[in-house]
Amino acid sequence: MKTASTIMIIGSALLLSLFIYPLWVVELEAPQYPDGLGMFIHLNGLQGFTEFDLQNIDGLNHYIGMQTLPKAHEMWEFSVFPIVVGGMAILGIIVGFLGFIGKISHNWFLYWLILMTVLGVLGMFDFNAWMTDYGSNLDPNAIIKVTEPDGTPFSYKPPLLGSRDILNFTAISYPGTGGIFLTIGMFLTFIAYLVGFKTNKK
Template identity: 65%
Template sequence: MKKSGILMIIGSALLLGLFIYPLWNIQLEAPQYPDPLGMNIYINGIQGEEEFDIQNIDGINHYIGMKKIPTPAEMWEFNTFPIVIGGMAALGALLGILGFFRIIHPNWFLGWLILMTFLGILGMMDFNNWLTDYGTDLDPKAIMKLTDSEGNPLSYKPPLLGSQKILNFTAHSYPRAGAYLMFVGMLLTLVAWWIGKKANETMAK
C-alpha cells in the first residue's frame, strides 16, 4: 500500500498543473494571418497566445455578431473550477496519505478517480455548451449577416476537439499541457488503485 499511496499523492498533485498551464487551446488560421490567432483557456480565465490575439479575435467576431471573449468575472466557471480542482487535489493527497499508512482500502482511490472522471465529463459538456452559445448566439444588428442555402444564420461554433473550416478560417481546438498533466495524474491514480488492490489480495492469502 505504501507504493500505491505515493502514486495516489503524485497523481492528484499533478492536477495542480492546471493552475500554471492552459487546459485547452483554440487557434484561428487564415491566409490574412500568417501567424494564427490563438487563445489559451485556463481554469481561471482566457489569455491570447500573443499580446493582441484576443483583441484581434474580438474585432473579427464583432463583424459577424459574436460576443467578446469573456473575462473571468463574466463566467462563473472561472471562479468555480479552481476551487473544484484544488479540492480534488487536496482530497486525493489525503487519500494517498491514508492509503500509505493502510488506514483506508485502495478502493477509495478508485472512488476518487470515478468522481474526477465525472467532474471532467461535466466540465467538457459545459465547455461545449459555451462554444455553442459563443458561435450561435449572434447579434441581429451585426454588420455581416451570413446565412446558409436555406436562409438560416451560419454557426461559427469552434469544434470541441479537432479542426473545422469556418468561413475563410480554419479553427483548431486541442488540449494543452494542463489537460495532459490531468490525464497522466488520473492514470497514476488508476495504477495506484490496481497496485494497492493486488497488495491487499497478497496480504489476505
C-alpha cells in the same frame, strides 16, 4: 500498498499543474494571419497567444455578430473551477496519504477517480455549451450575415476537440499542457488502484 499510495499522491498532485499551465487551447489559422491567432483557456480566465490576440479575435467577431470573449469576472466557471480542481487535488493527496499509512483501502482511489471523472465530464459539457452559445447566439444586426444552404444562421462554434473550417479560418482545439498533465494524473490514479488491488489480493 505504499507503492500504490505514492502513485495516487503523484497523480492527484498533477492536477495542481492547471494553476500554472492552460487546460485547453483554441487556435485560428487563416491566410491573412500567417502566425495564427489563438487563446489559452486557463482555470481562471483566457489568455491570448500574444498580447493582442484576444483583441483581434473580438474585432473579427464584431463583424459577424459574435459576443466578445468573456473576462474572468463575467463567467462563474473562472471562479468555481479553481476551487473544484484545487479541492480535488488536495482530497486526492489526502486519500493517498491515508492509504500510505494503512487507514483506508485502495478502493478509495477508485472512488476519487470516479468523482473526478464525473466532474471532468460535467466541465467539458459546460465548456461545450458555452462554445455553442458563443458561436450561435449572434447579433441580428451584424454587418456580415452568413447562412447555411437551408437558410438557417451559420454557426461559428469552434470544435470541442479537433479542427473545423469556419469560413476562411480553420479553428483547432486541443488540450493544453495543463490538460495533458490532468489526463496523466487521472491515469496514474487508475494505475494506483490497480496496484493496490493487486497488492491486496496477494
